[in-house]
Amino acid sequence: MLALRLTVFALLVCGTCGFSGYWFNLFNHCNPPEQMVGKFCVILLDNNYDGDNNVTNRDIHYDSLFYDYDGELCTMHEWELVTKWTCRFGFSEEFGRFMFNRFDIIEDGVVTEGDFGAPLSYTADNFLVMNFNLYKNLYCGDPKNRENPVDRVQCAEVDALTPEDIKCT
Structure with missing residues (x-):
């Protein structure tokens, strides 16, 4: 019985066979959308805390707690x-x-209150377009960011989209 307990503990802690990732995902609600449109919509959902279709510093500060x-x-x-x-x-x-x-504005290796600058306010649509453009142009626009297999697939998917395709209902 002790050997079984130790084996289960080792599997969970050491990550053999992916068990630790499974438990981390299970307990941390790790269930990301598969499609890029869904990813952008979840970003909006998390950053529009009060649901008023405007993303402000207050919304972003609340999201940062998570x-x-x-x-x-x-x-x-x-x-x-x-x-x-x-x-x-x-x-x-x-x-x-x-x-x-991008978040570590003062480049001290951590993101703190000092990294949040001037007040901001985006409509939900503008926030979606901003995140889409950031990913498509700034990130995927750099060829070195297309070397990772995940990035290759996601950048190809976002290349086929336009800002008008990003609709969250």
Whole structure:
């Protein structure tokens, strides 16, 4: 019985056969959309906290609470952002790092209150277009970001879309 318990513990902790990823995904609601339109819609859903179809600093600050995996609510580390962007939205780890670098404005290796600048306000449609353009033009526009198999597939999918195709209902 003790051997069985130790084996189960080792499988969960060490990740043999993918069990740790399964449990992480199960407990952290890791069920990202498969299609790019869905990914952009989940980003909007998470960043429109009050549901008023406007994304403001308040909405984004609330969403950032869900990036906390280590109990430091006021500090977001790169691994936390990468975890959120791969688990919740379904992007590659490379894109998660890319987004971390965009959020870490003062380039101190963490995202804190100091990284949030001027007040912002986007309509839901503008927020979707902004995220679509960021992914398509800034990220996929760099050929080195198409080397990862996940990015290759997702960039090809987003290449076939236009901003008008991104509709969330």
